[in-house]
Structures are given as C-alpha cells and as structure tokens.
Amino acid sequence: MPLPASLPLASVLLAAANTATPTVVAADGILCDLTRTLVGNQAKVICLIKPGTDPHSMALRPADRQNLAKAKIVLLNGYNLTPALNKIRTPGTVVKVGNIAVPNNPVKDPHIWHDPANVIAMANTVASSLKSLFDANGDSVIDQRRAKADRVLVSLGGWIGQQIATVPEKQRVVVTGHRTYDFLAKRYGFRELPVLDDYTTGGTLRPSSLSAISKSIKASGSKAIFPESLPPSKTMRRISRSSGVPIAKQVLFGDGQAPGKSLVQTATINVCIFVNAQGGRCDQETASQLQQRWAAI
Numbered sequence: 001m002p003l004p005a006s007l008p009l010a011s012v013l014l015a016a017a018n019t020a021t022p023t024v025v026a027a028d029g030i031l032c033d034l035t036r037t038l039v040g041n042q043a044k045v046i047c048l049i050k051p052g053t054d055p056h057s058m059a060l061r062p063a064d065r066q067n068l069a070k071a072k073i074v075l076l077n078g079y080n081l082t083p084a085l086n087k088i089r090t091p092g093t094v095v096k097v098g099n100i101a102v103p104n105n106p107v108k109d110p111h112i113w114h115d116p117a118n119v120i121a122m123a124n125t126v127a128s129s130l131k132s133l134f135d136a137n138g139d140s141v142i143d144q145r146r147a148k149a150d151r152v153l154v155s156l157g158g159w160i161g162q163q164i165a166t167v168p169e170k171q172r173v174v175v176t177g178h179r180t181y182d183f184l185a186k187r188y189g190f191r192e193l194p195v196l197d198d199y200t201t202g203g204t205l206r207p208s209s210l211s212a213i214s215k216s217i218k219a220s221g222s223k224a225i226f227p228e229s230l231p232p233s234k235t236m237r238r239i240s241r242s243s244g245v246p247i248a249k250q251v252l253f254g255d256g257q258a259p260g261k262s263l264v265q266t267a268t269i270n271v272c273i274f275v276n277a278q279g280g281r282c283d284q285e286t287a288s289q290l291q292q293r294w295a296a297i
C-alpha cells in the first residue's frame with residue numbers, strides 16, 4: 001500500500017516500531033523462564049546465558065551485544081552473578097531484579113532464587129518492570145500470569161520443605177565447592193558446607209586445607225559431595241578421596257536453569273538429587289504435578 005504523501009517517513013517507521021512486539025533481554029539466573037512465563041507472547045524474550053553455562057565466568061559474544069542493542073528492557077539477576085554484564089551497552093532500561101526484590105542480602109549472595117519466596121519477589125519486580133511496555137490490557141495479562149506463577153511458587157516452597165523433612169537430621173547438609181545454596185539452606189534449616197570458599201583462597205588446595213576440609217566433611221555427616229560439574233574437577237576428586245565421602249552421581253544446577261528445563265523443573269530436580277543422595281525420599285509424582293502447573297501458566 002502506498003504511504004500517504006503527507007506523512008513523513010520517519011513518523012511512519014516510528015509508529016511501526018511502537019506497535020511491534022518489544023524485545024526484552026532476560027540475562028541470567030532463572031530470569032529467562034520467569035520472564036517468558038510472565039509476559040507470555042506479548043514480548044520477544046531473549047535469554048542471554050544458555051542454560052548450563054557458568055555465569056560467573058562467561059564472556060559476552062557479539063550476538064549478545066546485538067541483542068542488548070535491540071532491548072527495551074534488560075533484566076539482570078543482580079548481585080554480580082554475571083560479572084560480564086556489569087558493563088553492557090543498551091538503549092533499554094537495565095533492572096537488577098535481585099537487588100530490588102531481595103534487598104536483605106548481607107553477603108550479597110547472587111544465588112537468591114533457591115528460595116521460592118525470593119522468586120515470588122523477583123516475579124513482582126519483573127512484572128512491574130515489564131508494565132512500562134504495555135497498555136492496560138497487556139498489564140492485566142501480566143498480572144493474571146503473575147498470580148498463577150505465585151501460586152505455583154508457594155506450593156513449591158511447601159513441597160521443598162516436605163522433601164527435606166524426609167532426610168535424617170544429621171544428613172541435612174549440602175557439601176559443595178562454592179557457596180550456592182545458602183538461601184535454600186537458611187529457609188529449610190539445613191547446612192551448606194562450601195569447602196573451597198571456607199578453606200581455600202581462590203580455590204588453591206594446600207595440604208593443610210585438604211586435611212581441614214576432609215575433617216569437616218567427615219564431621220558433617222554428609223553421605224555425598226556435590227560437584228559443580230560432571231566429570232568432577234580434579235580438586236573435588238582429591239577432596240572425595242581424602243575424606244572417603246563419594247561424589248554424588250548427579251550434578252546440582254546451582255547457577256541458573258538446567259539445560260532444557262524450566263525453573264520449577266530445575267528446583268525440583270535439585271531438591272530430589274539432594275534428598276535422595278542424603279538418605280531421604282523425594283516424591284517424584286508431586287514434583288511432576290508442580291512442573292505441569294508451571295508449564296500450564
């Protein structure tokens with residue numbers, strides 16, 4: 001259709017841009033799934049960090065920079081989960097979701113989403129950030145989706161407590177390399193023993209630290225050591241040999257979403273791996289009900 005001669009081309013392009021689906025970058029942590037769940041098909045959500053990538057050490061690729069240049073809003077987990085995102089260039093509004101949603105975080109631990117109550121707070125922050133993009137209709141769609149998400153997350157919070165209660169009390173401990181599950185541990189009353197953070201500087205394992213780590217793992221009552229990746233690093237294998245405590249056969253996904261999994265799947269999978277390895281019994285059936293409820297939002 002020919003353009004009306006009286007309308008300058010620039011304003012036509014501007015109008016087209018305003019009605020087009022906005023682009024939102026959901027950078028790291030569990031924001032990819034959370035944002036897509038809340039916004040539905042009203043925005044194009046680009047997830048910057050591929051599931052399974054280590055956010056602490058990732059570097060931005062040219063494609064990431066291009067996506068950031070198109071974004072109306074850039075949602076970051078915050079608390080320095082992904083140092084590479086500290087200096088990004090984007091015309092969009094940058095929101096550090098975690099810093100707003102979970103201001104009470106004395107050690108500035110970025111792994112806040114392991115407590116579902118924090119995910120509810122993050123959903124609130126994401127929803128209010130997205131609202132600037134839409135009209136009243138669009139906003140009410142987000143509100144409805146957020147209310148459904150909240151209900152699943154409240155159920156998830158209760159479900160985690162029930163699973164952890166099946167673990168014998170002296171085995172309610174997660175032995176990791178780096179501190180990751182502090183929010184989960186604090187909410188549900190178990191211990192995290194991040195041996196590399198507690199006993200080494202920069203992860204370097206001296207003979208004296210190896211012996212201190214072995215002692216603390218033996219004393220912890222843990223039946224397994226949870227590595228950050230499989231195959232486990234040389235350091236974690238040495239720690240396992242020296243303490244006599246085996247490495248768990250399945251890896252926990254502590255830094256974001258598990259590959260191909262939603263945030264609720266990731267959370268339930270993590271809890272089941274932990275609970276089963278420590279002598280409890282995880283209820284798979286109720287876990288899949290939660291996963292389905294989340295997927296149906």
Ligand SMILES: [Zn+2]
Nearest residue numbers: 056180254255
């Ligand atoms: Zn981490």
